[in-house]
Amino acid sequence: MKKKQTVFTAAVLLILLAACVAVDMVLPSYHIAVKVIEKASVYALVAVSMNLLNGFTGLFSLGQAGFMLLGAYAYGVLTIPMEKKASVYQYFDGGALKFSLPEVFASFLGDSVGTVVGMLSALLIGGLLAGLFAFLIGLPVLRLKSDYLAIATLGFAEILRAFFQWNALGPITNGSNLLKSYPTFSHPTAYVVLAGVLIAFIVLLINSTYGRAFKAIRDDEVAAEAMGISLAHHKRLAFIISSVFAGFGGGMLAMYMGTIAAAPFKSAMTYEILLIVVIGGIGSITGSVLASFLYIFSSEWLLRGLDSGKFLGINAPGIFKNGFRMAVFSVIIMIIVLFFRKGIMGDKELPDLLSPRARRAGKEDAK
Numbered sequence: 001m002k003k004k005q006t007v008f009t010a011a012v013l014l015i016l017l018a019a020c021v022a023v024d025m026v027l028p029s030y031h032i033a034v035k036v037i038e039k040a041s042v043y044a045l046v047a048v049s050m051n052l053l054n055g056f057t058g059l060f061s062l063g064q065a066g067f068m069l070l071g072a073y074a075y076g077v078l079t080i081p082m083e084k085k086a087s088v089y090q091y092f093d094g095g096a097l098k099f100s101l102p103e104v105f106a107s108f109l110g111d112s113v114g115t116v117v118g119m120l121s122a123l124l125i126g127g128l129l130a131g132l133f134a135f136l137i138g139l140p141v142l143r144l145k146s147d148y149l150a151i152a153t154l155g156f157a158e159i160l161r162a163f164f165q166w167n168a169l170g171p172i173t174n175g176s177n178l179l180k181s182y183p184t185f186s187h188p189t190a191y192v193v194l195a196g197v198l199i200a201f202i203v204l205l206i207n208s209t210y211g212r213a214f215k216a217i218r219d220d221e222v223a224a225e226a227m228g229i230s231l232a233h234h235k236r237l238a239f240i241i242s243s244v245f246a247g248f249g250g251g252m253l254a255m256y257m258g259t260i261a262a263a264p265f266k267s268a269m270t271y272e273i274l275l276i277v278v279i280g281g282i283g284s285i286t287g288s289v290l291a292s293f294l295y296i297f298s299s300e301w302l303l304r305g306l307d308s309g310k311f312l313g314i315n316a317p318g319i320f321k322n323g324f325r326m327a328v329f330s331v332i333i334m335i336i337v338l339f340f341r342k343g344i345m346g347d348k349e350l351p352d353l354l355s356p357r358a359r360r361a362g363k364e365d366a367k
Contacts, residue, residue: 005351012350013196020192029186032301035256036293037188039300041195042252044292047276048199048285049245054274055283055347056206057238058218059142060150062270066157067130067243069265071250073164074126076179076260077172079119084181089174096171102183119183123251130247133160134240142235154267164262179260191252198248203285205241214238279336281343286350291343303329 020037027034046064053059078101080088089095101122106114141152163169165176173179185191205211213234216224225231254260276295280287305311306325336344 005354008354009351017189017192017196020189024187024189034188036296036301038191038256039253040293040296041188041191042249042256043273043276043296044289045195045198045252046246046249046273047280047288047292048202049242049249050273051277051280051282051285051288052202052206052214052245053238053242054277055281056211056218057214057235059235059238060146061153061239061242062150062267062274063137063153063157063243064246064273065265065267065269066153066160067134067246068250068253068269069157069160069164069262070130070133071123071126071247072254072260072265073173073179073250073262074129074247075119075122075251075254076182078122078125079182080179081181081183088179088181089171091177092170092174095174115183119185119255123248126251127244127247130250131240131244134243135236138236138239142232142239154270157265157270158267161262161265173262176262179254180258182254184255184258191256194252195249198245199285199289202241202245206285210234210237275333279333279343281345281347283347284343284345284349286348287343287345290345298332299325299329 023033023037046068050061050064053061077095077097080095081100082098082103085094085097100118102115102118104114105118105121108114109117137153137156141149141156144152164173166173167175169175170177206214213224213229216227216229217231217234221231250265272295276291277288279295280289280291303311303325306320306328307322309315309320311320340346
């Protein structure tokens, strides 16, 4: 059965990758399908990182947008070309950083390779910066539980967003102005592969001894501590790792958007990610990935016509007007929650679809 599950998983992933490559080759970079794949890949990574904390460790955190903000700004600040800094930081004398990572690596690796290495290095630094902040705020915050932890992490994200708009940090963050003109990936395959590699690391972690310790803490803290698991250490570790991958996701979101401002990284973004985790299934990596693509596809493409007066060939501007899309989307979410109490996948993964026992459990959960 394990061999069949492995082959099945590999086949599904290869088919999805081939489909992504086909879309990349056929459609132009500005096509809505390309944009959906790119954004959904980013959201899938961030949703999986939140699921690692909320679903597998049992810590209710709402600070994901703040860590994404750190990753996004780190990527933008470190990759803006030197010749563009004067126009980007026009109110701050060209900014405080007088170097660009892609240009630094290009000087001894060549333009193409150096640029890619510089971009990936900026993503890595953004993730590590998010992890550093998670370590610092985790020292006092992780003493809290449940709703108190959620409120504390949400407050951190909001404070960080306001802090990055402060003009005193303008030479680095450009204040409330946009960061732009940095290099980006323009192919959805790049986003899918990068997000897939990072999600694979999370899967390996969950299946390791640390992952089993996280699950034990989620199920019963008293029993986990009695078995010799350090609650403080493992909670802090899960919080930091989740934040690191959220920082990666923030850097990838910066590449997708092409510009960075602190304003979009508000609590609503965290709620979107949490909604994806709940719809997919708390404790399911496959569910988070699947729900991310369904959510972005529905909100950004399928239901977009509900806001523009025409939907599925029906022209009704009196009904299909601005805001109606979110009303319909809310009804769809309510239906999903009612008929799938534990989400689309529950706590099951892609290989479990071949297991008769898992299929029976899924039917019982849906009842």
